[in-house]
Amino acid sequence: MAWASVLQTGEDGMEWRRPGLRLTSVFLVSLLFAGCSTPVQIEPVQLQEVSSYRLTTKRAGFAAAVDPYFETARLKTHFGTDLLARGILPVLVVFRNYDAPGGFVLLPDLCMLVCGDTEAHIDQGDFLGVEEKRKDLRGAEVALGLSMMLFPITGLFTLPALASGEDEYLDAVEIVENMDKLALTPRPVYRGDSDSGFLFFRLENPDVVHRITAAWLIAENVRTNKRVMFILPFKPQ
Amino acid sequence: MNRKARIERRLVWLSLPCLLWSSCSTTSISTEDLDLSRSVPAQTIPLSVGLCLDDSVTKLGDVKNCAMRAVVTGEVVSDLVEQASRNMFSDVILLANAEESQRLSREKIDAVVSVKLIRLTDNCGTPMRSSGSKFLPLGLLGPFLSLVKPFHRSASAGKVQVVMRWNIDSLDEKPIYFSQVRGEGRAWVPVPAELSSKEWKQAYLAGLRDQFEKAQKDIVSSGWWKDPSWRER
Numbered sequence: 055m056a057w058a059s060v061l062q063t064g065e066d067g068m069e070w071r072r073p074g075l076r077l078t079s080v081f082l083v084s085l086l087f088a089g090c091s092t093p094v095q096i097e098p099v100q101l102q103e104v105s106s107y108r109l110t111t112k113r114a115g116f117a118a119a120v121d122p123y124f125e126t127a128r129l130k131t132h133f134g135t136d137l138l139a140r141g142i143l144p145v146l147v148v149f150r151n152y153d154a155p156g157g158f159v160l161l162p163d164l165c166m167l168v169c170g171d172t173e174a175h176i177d178q179g180d181f182l183g184v185e186e187k188r189k190d191l192r193g194a195e196v197a198l199g200l201s202m203m204l205f206p207i208t209g210l211f212t213l214p215a216l217a218s219g220e221d222e223y224l225d226a227v228e229i230v231e232n233m234d235k236l237a238l239t240p241r242p243v244y245r246g247d248s249d250s251g252f253l254f255f256r257l258e259n260p261d262v263v264h265r266i267t268a269a270w271l272i273a274e275n276v277r278t279n280k281r282v283m284f285i286l287p288f289k290p291q
Numbered sequence: 292m293n294r295k296a297r298i299e300r301r302l303v304w305l306s307l308p309c310l311l312w313s314s315c316s317t318t319s320i321s322t323e324d325l326d327l328s329r330s331v332p333a334q335t336i337p338l339s340v341g342l343c344l345d346d347s348v349t350k351l352g353d354v355k356n357c358a359m360r361a362v363v364t365g366e367v368v369s370d371l372v373e374q375a376s377r378n379m380f381s382d383v384i385l386l387a388n389a390e391e392s393q394r395l396s397r398e399k400i401d402a403v404v405s406v407k408l409i410r411l412t413d414n415c416g417t418p419m420r421s422s423g424s425k426f427l428p429l430g431l432l433g434p435f436l437s438l439v440k441p442f443h444r445s446a447s448a449g450k451v452q453v454v455m456r457w458n459i460d461s462l463d464e465k466p467i468y469f470s471q472v473r474g475e476g477r478a479w480v481p482v483p484a485e486l487s488s489k490e491w492k493q494a495y496l497a498g499l500r501d502q503f504e505k506a507q508k509d510i511v512s513s514g515w516w517k518d519p520s521w522r523e524r
Contacts, residue, residue: 093420155518155520156518156520156521157466157467157468157515157518157520157521220418223418224418224419224420227414234473235473239470239471239473241468241469241470241471241509241513242466242467242468242469242513242515244468244513244514244515244517244518245514245518246514247513247514276465276466276467276468276469277461277465277466277467277520277521
């Protein structure tokens with residue numbers, strides 16, 4: 055009834071008589087799009103035996119392997135986003151103690167990538183600015199609450215933007231939580247055991263990947279502090 | 292409006308806060324809710340250990356979230372750590388502090404297990420993924436707007452994270468084994484999440500169970516206790 059009353063037939067067919075209706079229609083259409091976003095899809099990483107990786111080495115009763123995730127497709131499948139474009143290179147590390155006495159633990163802070171004359175080290179910061187996104191979202195919600203009270207129509211128009219901001223935040227949370235789950239949590243590896251996980255290296259820029267020549271991994275005996283170093287040269291594919 | 296109707300209306304208004312209060316104050320997790328005796332690892336480590344709980348566990352107090360005044364208490368977490376330790380080792384002696392291990396004779400314990408709580412959090416009060424159709428961002432306005440049918444979201448994805456660090460040290464205070472174990476619990480929490488204490492309790496139970504089961508599996512399956520090297524001085 056209300057809808058019918060505002061739609062009047064003019065000389066050139068249907069005519070929008072009330073400007074409010076046009077605004078409402080724009081709002082409804084944008085709302086539909088805002089509700090249609092698909093959450094980020096992340097698939098688990100399948101681990102292999104240490105010797106089956108391309109970049110692997112054996113030393114002093116240990117075997118170590120690295121698998122750098124350079125490919126955009128692999129990054130999107132297992133991390134939900136192209137981390138390399140954000141300057142983060144995930145490197146899967148697999149470490150196995152075949153025959154060395156004592157417990158050895160990988161030291162992530164000392165592991166690095168040699169990139170020509172520079173080095174890349176691990177980064178455990180807020181990779182995707184989740185905290186900042188959360189603060190922005192909270193601020194936007196407060197602003198929305200106020201504008202809904204003071205200027206309800208204007209407030210309604212900010213809802214789709216807020217919905218997309220919320221989706222962006224939720225995606226970032228999911229990606230960061232997944233990275234947290236996949237990250238290497240160092241633990242002593244005794245004879246017959248292995249440890250694996252991702253190290254996230256911060257690169258100055260994505261082009262640095264072409265200059266990576268080797269990965270250095272360092273493990274330490276938890277009781278004697280004796281260290282073992284593994285150098286894994288990056289071979290061209 | 293007659294007098295009877297006025298009284299009825301007043302009663303309805305008075306009952307609302309009581310209803311909200313009761314939904315926020317359901318019972319917190321007790322040790323009986325999470326019986327770890329049903330998740331005993333296949334093998335027991337044939338060692339006698341002293342168990343030392345960090346202040347992060349013993350002085351935890353009441354863990355609250357936006358829906359519950361006390362989801363879990365430090366006392367319950369301490370009990371669960373002790374249960375899990377008894378599942379893993381053939382004998383467990385509770386130590387008041389790390390120094391006490393020095394006083395105990397070598398015949399009594401072989402090593403000291405210490406447990407630290409790193410994280411026990413949930414996403415209550417933050418934006419959450421929705422299970423059903425979502426038309427509006429309902430973070431701050433959620434509890435109000437979700438009462439209106441067209442804006443209704445069926446449920447939100449509640450998540451709980453439990454992270455603990457398990458250290459096993461020799462009597463000469465050198466590390467033998469350590470591991471940071473992360474447990475996760477999920478539950479679909481009906482909107483508004485702030486009033487759904489039952490579901491949050493389930494999420495916390497799942498998170499705690501996941502952490503303790505993973506810790507047991509991790510510590511027992513690692514070969515540290517079969518390697519005699521850590522007994523050497």
